[in-house]
Amino acid sequence: MTIKAALLGFGTVGQGVYEAINSHREQLTKRLNNEVEIVAVLIKNPNKKRDIDPAVLVTTDFEEILAIPGLEVVFEAIVGEEPGFSYCLRAVEKGCHVITANKVMFAKYGKILLKKAKEHGVRIGYEATTAGGVPVIRTIEQQLQVNDIQKVEAILNGTSNFILTEMREKQLPFEKALARAQQHGYAEADPGHDIKGKDAFYKLMILSQLVFGSQPRWDQVEVKGIDRLTPADIEKAGRKGLRYKHIAELYRYGNTLKASVKPVLVAADHALYAIEGVNNAVTIYASLIGSITLSGPGAGKFPTASAMIEDFASGYGRLPQLV
Numbered sequence: 345m346t347i348k349a350a351l352l353g354f355g356t357v358g359q360g361v362y363e364a365i366n367s368h369r370e371q372l373t374k375r376l377n378n379e380v381e382i383v384a385v386l387i388k389n390p391n392k393k394r395d396i397d398p399a400v401l402v403t404t405d406f407e408e409i410l411a412i413p414g415l416e417v418v419f420e421a422i423v424g425e426e427p428g429f430s431y432c433l434r435a436v437e438k439g440c441h442v443i444t445a446n447k448v449m450f451a452k453y454g455k456i457l458l459k460k461a462k463e464h465g466v467r468i469g470y471e472a473t474t475a476g477g478v479p480v481i482r483t484i485e486q487q488l489q490v491n492d493i494q495k496v497e498a499i500l501n502g503t504s505n506f507i508l509t510e511m512r513e514k515q516l517p518f519e520k521a522l523a524r525a526q527q528h529g530y531a532e533a534d535p536g537h538d539i540k541g542k543d544a545f546y547k548l549m550i551l552s553q554l555v556f557g558s559q560p561r562w563d564q565v566e567v568k569g570i571d572r573l574t575p576a577d578i579e580k581a582g583r584k585g586l587r588y589k590h591i592a593e594l595y596r597y598g599n600t601l602k603a604s605v606k607p608v609l610v611a612a613d614h615a616l617y618a619i620e621g622v623n624n625a626v627t628i629y630a631s632l633i634g635s636i637t638l639s640g641p642g643a644g645k646f647p648t649a650s651a652m653i654e655d656f657a658s659g660y661g662r663l664p665q666l667v
């Protein structure tokens with residue numbers, strides 16, 4: 345039997361999922377004992393030209409997607425809280441597994457979606473929301489359940505890390521390094537979320553929910569971007585053997601959760617010192633393991649598609665996760 349899947353969004357990530365499912369058909373079939381078929385794609389602008397098989401339903405109407413008989417999984421790769429949340433909720437209520445990359449939506453509504461998914465006996469995969477292709481959610485969810493996690497420190501925004509690396513290596517001012525990030529396609533035309541720390545903040549809140557079962561009050565999290573750093577700051581740090589890294593930190597202090605996202609000076613023995621360019625990395629400090637650092641591509645078409653597809657393939661057929 346074919347596993348029918350729908351794709352919400354056909355931008356960088358949506359196209360990555362579509363192409364990866366087609367290029368890895370054999371591997372998916374072997375893993376799932378069934379073929380996965382993208383039967384529908386939801387988009388916003390019907391006039392854009394897209395490279396989609398004519399047999400696939402391409403629509404701007406979510407109701408048409410929900411009405412597909414036997415639809416089993418929805419890959420959500422659209423932008424912002426809404427309509428992403430409503431679409432994911434309705435898909436879950438219809439009995440579909442949902443795999444999302446939408447961090448802005450999941451940071452706010454993840455808890456509700458996970459609870460609903462449990463009630464409906466389906467899974468929500470959200471690996472792609474945090475650190476792109478780096479399997480941090482699954483590592484925590486599956487491998488660190490007995491360990492008492494004390495702290496998480498992470499580089500969660502590849503654009504900021506790339507800019508800091510360029511500023512240091514090429515002695516560039518912030519604006520020039522940002523322009524290079526945009527030329528490489530790492531930074532959006534409006535890079536505000538990346539360079540001001542918001543993007544890393546959403547990902548950190550998702551990690552907080554997973555690790556500690558709750559989030560700190562959003563207005564009490566210190567969020568600072570990298571846009572105030574000058575080449576002189578970076579050079580001065582370098583002379584002392586230090587590097588600025590944009591670090592998202594999360595730990596429990598007594599009964600409260602402490603979190604911050606800001607540029608931090610680190611020395612060569614720090615786990616995140618050597619993380620360069622667009623990479624992301626997450627260091628987890630835990631009672632039994634000590635500390636581990638996972639690193640790799642934090643965004644992009646195929647790393648993000650990889651996270652979504654692996655998330656789906658590894659979770660398919662298993663019980664919904666604990667909330």
Ligand SMILES: NC(=O)c1ccc[n+]([C@@H]2O[C@H](COP(=O)([O-])OP(=O)(O)OC[C@H]3O[C@@H](n4cnc5c(N)ncnc54)[C@H](OP(=O)(O)O)[C@@H]3O)[C@@H](O)[C@H]2O)c1
Nearest residue numbers: 353354355356357387388389421422423445446643644648
């Ligand atoms: N890009 C990355 O590397 C990356 C990594 C991790 C997570 N994410 C997350 O993944 C999601 C998608 O990112 P992206 O980079 O692929 O964005 P994108 O390139 O801007 O694509 C967004 C897609 O969503 C569609 N869309 C937007 N609003 C919609 C609506 N109301 N109804 C139906 N379709 C709608 C757009 O339709 P049209 O094509 O018609 O405009 C477009 O196809 C975001 O939540 C992002 O935060 C991205």
